[in-house]
Amino acid sequence: MGDFRRRSVSVSEAAGGDPVVSVVPCREEEDEEDVEAVVLVREAGEVEASGVTENGDGGDGTRRSQPSRPVGSPRRIFSLSCCCGEEEDAERQTEEEEEAEKKPACPGLGLLYSLLASVFFSVAALLVKKIEGVHAVEISALRCLFQMLFVIPPMIYYKTGFLGPRGMRVYLFLRGVLGSSAMILLYYAVFQMPLADATVIMFSNPVFTALLAWVFLKERCTIWDVIFTVFTLTGVILIARPPFMFGKELSGIEGEYTNHIKGTVAAFSGAIGAACTMVILRKMGKNVHYCLSVWYYATLGLIECVVALFIMDEWTMPSCGWDRWTLISIGLLGIVGQIFLTKALQIEKAGPVALMRTMDVVLAFVLQFLFLNRKPTWWSVGGALCVISSTSGVALRKWYNSTRQKT
Structure with missing residues (x-):
């Protein structure tokens, strides 16, 4: 006016x-x-x-x-x-018309989209666990390739370019490297430890996002953030079960304990990388089109994976049949999951969506029991409850604060 x-x-x-x-x-x-x-x-x-x-x-x-x-x-x-x-x-x-357009015609549609995203991501992680003879980095490379091919048409349509704004290229580069590294570490953790345990540790990233936002973005850090962090670390310890705390006789460990520790470290590092990615996305805000963010993620991730595969000499040609179809399915499931998650955030508040994403952990335990014939241990269940409580607390607190500010 x-x-x-x-x-x-x-x-x-x-x-x-x-x-x-x-x-x-x-x-x-x-x-x-x-x-x-x-x-x-x-x-x-x-x-x-x-x-x-x-x-x-x-x-x-x-x-x-x-x-x-x-x-x-x-x-x-x-x-x-x-x-x-x-x-x-x-x-x-x-x-009023714009607000009406944002509201879904069906109440709870955003939560349904979030649930579907959790299902697709969980099934993709299960397929990563089931595939044999293909390194985790090679699987990550294929997923990055699918995402890169998928994001090019909308980039051409929206005329976003391929480099992004000059002042945001450093942040886009960091987002691509850290985001793709988090994905690679998650897939590696799934190979080395039980599926549910790797999912729980990786799902702890919202708590670390709050701490990193306090350090780098000067956002407020309260006593609740400290409590949620302590609960998260407790859950990770219950899942890792280090011998100096739980003794040498450990149950529920998949394979050698050394591999279990490697998977724990990889999943924890992936959670930190995902938290850093979220902080960078907050820093960029709406100054960068979301297609550019996905483009940098997929392109830099593909380069990173190819270089790592040649250094480790782990590049193998997947066998015909099951392995190739599984790799294609992993790439497609990852793309569909991203679409549903994006749609959920467009028509629903972030708090309820984050709460619904806790279904990733529940689905991981269910799929592990049904398709991998592995019963979760009480230690894993206790650790999962600690992590879910922490992430749910963070989501509920943000939801409450945003609602109070609007009223």
Whole structure:
């Protein structure tokens, strides 16, 4: 809105007896629809507001004679509806229409999208666990390739370019490297330890996001953030079960304990990398198109994976049949999961979506029991409860704060 709606037209007498139009502030009523343009006429007789110009002429260019006002005669005040009221009504109607467009036609549709995203991500992690003869880095490379091919058409459509804004390229580069590294570490952890344990540790990243945002973005850190962090670390310890705390006789360890520790370190490092990625995305805000963020993630991740595979000499050609179809399915499931997660965040608040994402942990335990014939240990269940409590607490606290600020 311009300043027009905050002004009124005042007509007064000049030294020569001609009316002079001046613009004065208009009092703002409690109901904006009742804002009126008040014409103050300091003379006897009727004056049409639309027929007065700045030089006292009428609309036809002729000067109108003004009758003199007897001394002490009352001033007549005319109130005309201001067109700014119509403009405010139109703007309010537009805002209501935009808010109505954001609300889903079906209540809870955003939560359903979030649940579907959890299902697709969990099934993709299960397929990573089931595939044999293919390194985790090679699986990550294939997923990055699928995402890169998928994001090119919308980038061309939106004309975002491939480099991004000059001032944001450093952040885009860091987002791509850290995000892809987190994905590689997660897949490696799934290979080295039980699926549910790796998922639980990786899912602890929201707690670390709050701490990193306090350090780098100067966001407020409360006692609740410290408590959630302690609960998360406790859950990770219960899942890792180091021998110096739990003894040498350990149950529920998949394979050698050395591999279990490697998987724990990889999953924990991946959680830190994912938290750093979230902080970078907050730093960039809406200054960067989301397609550019995915483009850097997929492109730098693919380069990182190819270089790592040649250094480790782990590049292998997947066998025909199950392995190749599994790799393709992993890439497609990752893309579909990202689509559903993006749609969920577009039509639902972040708090409920984050709470629904805790289903990743539950689904990991269920899929591990049904398809991998592994029963979770009480230590793993206890660690999962600690991590879920922490992440749910972070989500509920943010949800409460955002709701209180709006009210």
